[in-house]
Amino acid sequence: MLLAAFCLLNLCQKINRRYLILVIAVFTLFFSPTFSMYKEVKETKIDYKIKFFDSAFLNALLARSQVFWFPKEYISAAKIVEANSAPAEITYCTLDYLGLTISSIANRPSANGLLPEIKTAKAFDPFIDSRIIVFTRIDDAQMVESTVRQLNLTKIGENKFFMIYKNSACRSQAGVIKATLPFWLISCAALLLLGLYWQAARIEGFVDKFIKNI
Amino acid sequence: MSDKSVKTNPWNFYSGIIISSLLVLQLARWIILPQFMDIYYHLLTAQGFIQAGGYSGWDFWQYAPMGRPHIYPPFFHLALAGFMQAGVSPVILAKLCEALLPVVFLVTLWKFIKNHYGPQLAFFSVLLFFASFSFYLSLLNHIPATLALIFGILSLNQLFKKRLLRSAILLTLVFYTHIGISLFFGLTFLLYGWLNNEFRKKAGGVLLAALIFSLPIIIKELSVLRFMHTFGFSLHERYLCQVKIVESVLGLIGLFQALKRGKEYRLFAGMFLASLIFIIYPYRFLSGEGYYP
Numbered sequence: 001m002l003l004a005a006f007c008l009l010n011l012c013q014k015i016n017r018r019y020l021i022l023v024i025a026v027f028t029l030f031f032s033p034t035f036s037m038y039k040e041v042k043e044t045k046i047d048y049k050i051k052f053f054d055s056a057f058l059n060a061l062l063a064r065s066q067v068f069w070f071p072k073e074y075i076s077a078a079k080i081v082e083a084n085s086a087p088a089e090i091t092y093c094t095l096d097y098l099g100l101t102i103s104s105i106a107n108r109p110s111a112n113g114l115l116p117e118i119k120t121a122k123a124f125d126p127f128i129d130s131r132i133i134v135f136t137r138i139d140d141a142q143m144v145e146s147t148v149r150q151l152n153l154t155k156i157g158e159n160k161f162f163m164i165y166k167n168s169a170c171r172s173q174a175g176v177i178k179a180t181l182p183f184w185l186i187s188c189a190a191l192l193l194l195g196l197y198w199q200a201a202r203i204e205g206f207v208d209k210f211i212k213n214i
Numbered sequence: 215m216s217d218k219s220v221k222t223n224p225w226n227f228y229s230g231i232i233i234s235s236l237l238v239l240q241l242a243r244w245i246i247l248p249q250f251m252d253i254y255y256h257l258l259t260a261q262g263f264i265q266a267g268g269y270s271g272w273d274f275w276q277y278a279p280m281g282r283p284h285i286y287p288p289f290f291h292l293a294l295a296g297f298m299q300a301g302v303s304p305v306i307l308a309k310l311c312e313a314l315l316p317v318v319f320l321v322t323l324w325k326f327i328k329n330h331y332g333p334q335l336a337f338f339s340v341l342l343f344f345a346s347f348s349f350y351l352s353l354l355n356h357i358p359a360t361l362a363l364i365f366g367i368l369s370l371n372q373l374f375k376k377r378l379l380r381s382a383i384l385l386t387l388v389f390y391t392h393i394g395i396s397l398f399f400g401l402t403f404l405l406y407g408w409l410n411n412e413f414r415k416k417a418g419g420v421l422l423a424a425l426i427f428s429l430p431i432i433i434k435e436l437s438v439l440r441f442m443h444t445f446g447f448s449l450h451e452r453y454l455c456q457v458k459i460v461e462s463v464l465g466l467i468g469l470f471q472a473l474k475r476g477k478e479y480r481l482f483a484g485m486f487l488a489s490l491i492f493i494i495y496p497y498r499f500l501s502g503e504g505y506y507p
Contacts, residue, residue: 001349002327002482002507003468004461005338010471012334024338025228028345033460039453046453056343056350060239065351069248071305087265090278097251100276104257104304109278114255116449117442118285120277129279174278179268186268186292193383200379 029057068097073161077134078105080157080164085131088173092130093162094139102134102162109174127151129172135163225333229324229340236320236344240313248308250355257304259286260294271434283438287431289390290358315360316353319367326367330374330478348456352502359503362388362395369399370481373413373420382423389428393435394492395503396428401488402481409473409480451497458505482507 012020032055039046059065081091081102092111093099099112111126113119127133127147135144137160144163147153153165196203243249255276262275269292273284297307320343328336343349353360369384385403389396400421407417425432469486472479485507492499 001342001346001461001465001505002339003466003472003486004464005327005335005342005468006472006479006482007464007468008338008342009335010468025341027460028341032345032458034347034456035459036456037453039450041450050459054347055345056347057235057239057345059347060236060243060350063243063246065249068251069246075305097254100254100258101251103275104254104261107261107304109262109275110258111278113273113276113282114252115286117444118273118282118438119441119443120280121282122280124277124280172279174274174281176265177270177272177274177281179263179266180271182268183295184268193386197380197383200377200383204377204379 029055031055032058068101070161073159074098074101074105076159077157077162077164078102081106081108081132081134084156084164084166086173088176089131089170090126090129090172090174091132091134092126093134093136095136098136098162099134108132127167129170131167131170131172132156133165133167135165137161137163223333225337226328229328229333229337232337232340232344233317233320233324237317240317244309244313247312248305249312250351252355253308253311253357256291256294256357257308259284259291260298261304263288263291263295264299271438283441285393285435285438285442287358287390287392287396287435289387290361311357312354315357315364316350319353319360319364322364322367326371329371342461345461346456346458346501346505348501349503349505352498356392356502358392359395362392362399363503363506365391366395366399366402369420369424370402373403373416376416378416378420379423381420382427385420385424386427389424390431394495394498397491398485398488398503400425401491402485405484405487406481409484410477412477445494449495449497451495454501455497456501461505 008024012024030053032053034051034054035048036051036054037046037048085091085106085108087108089108090111091099091103091106091108093102096112097114099110100114103110103112111124111130128151133147133151133153135147148155148165151167152169153167155163156166157164248254258275259273262273263269265275269288271284272281274281276282294307298304320340323343324336324340327339353363365384365387369381369388372378372381372384385399388399403417403421407414407421465486469483472483489499489504489507492502492504495502498504
């Protein structure tokens with residue numbers, strides 16, 4: 001971005017025509033071609049194509065993009081989870097990222113995880129260790145049915161996206177680990193850093209003087 | 215802006231229009247925000263910190279009940295935890311972050327380029343920001359990375375003003391906010407110092423001070439490194455790369471021009487070389503944060 005901007009600056013300084021700026025602006029904001037690749041998770045074939053009219057401006061203006069926020073469904077599911085579990089009881093959703101969405105809104109620990117670079121410390125069965133299990137409407141109906149039967153789950157709610165069950169036999173809870181650095185210590189460090197930033201010029205002057213004296 | 219100022223400096227006026235339109239578009243998208251899933255990871259982490267009573271090096275709030283080592287630098291999560299403890303709803307926090315931080319990034323970048331390289335280059339930078347949709351989306355999705363980019367630009371700004379301690383403090387904040395971006399800015403300071411001897415000692419000093427201030431988090435990250443079992447080149451996102459064709463060609467020409475022109479322009483070349491660190495995450499290198507330089 002910065003190097004391309006620098007190149008455009010040089011170009012405009014060489015040619016120095018007003019209309020050129022207009023052409024560049026229209027091209028950048030509207031035409032803006034992109035070479036893109038795409039592959040579905042379970043597919044092996046990769047699609048390559050050139051997309052025209054693919055600027056951030058145009059896409060934001062036309063609100064093109066995937067949307068993951070469905071407040072009605074997410075918030076209602078989170079409310080059910082919150083009402084049927086204690087703060088340390090675990091929630092699991094068969095779709096990883098939705099598990100985190102619901103858990104974060106309900107303020108409950110999750111058996112799901114994002115940031116796939118680091119996996120769980122030990123293997124565990126999230127169905128057995130979770131008090132609340134959230135199935136999605138796209139889950140395999142047979143899998144849902146057999147899990148419900150095997151674990152003797154009780155349905156506690158549903159909406160357009162989710163079917164929410166409670167595992168009454170589950171005794172697992174997330175073990176809250178005490179903070180390595182408590183908030184008061186972090187606040188002190190932040191204040192110290194802020195003070196250093198505020199008085200930076202004075203400290204630099206003092207250090208300069210000290211070095212010169214040596 | 216008055217007629218007089220438009221005539222004397224039209225570039226600032228044009229940049230202002232672009233930045234304002236980004237702000238309007240972001241606010242218009244308020245209802246569909248938070249658009250991405252990463253923010254829930256950050257919210258849950260902040261809730262974990264609240265439960266722990268501070269910074270915890272063990273991620274017990276995900277993959278519960280087993281958990282996993284927590285590697286993410288804590289600045290953003292601590293800020294979120296602070297707001298949540300003050301009573302701000304997590305959903306509102308998520309919406310605010312996704313709506314406003316890309317605008318703050320663009321304003322910071324524009325001011326930095328305008329002050330140190332002139333309003334015309336600042337205008338072209340702002341214009342090209344609006345060219346890449348994937349870069350724009352990555353700013354929305356990778357909020358801590360966006361925040362770290364902002365701190366990094368502010369740190370360079372202080373370096374150029376020769377306020378070295380402030381520069382070091384801001385670079386330290388980059389280290390406490392995002393791993394990838396801290397490597398990027400660490401290398402940028404190193405390479406810019408190497409390419410521009412006027413700034414060699416200053417950039418080196420700032421980097422050294424920031425590294426010393428950041429030692430606790432660097433040690434923590436290194437100690438958890440053995441638990442990492444995959445990097446970006448084995449994640450599915452590598453199949454979603456998007457390359458801006460014209461901008462990439464212009465960028466390559468710009469790289470040679472930056473090396474040939476005055477020493478101050480070598481910052482851009484240094485940034486490009488530093489961005490090669492993102493290659494292990496091909497999507498981020500080609501379509502995300504790597505688009506920035």
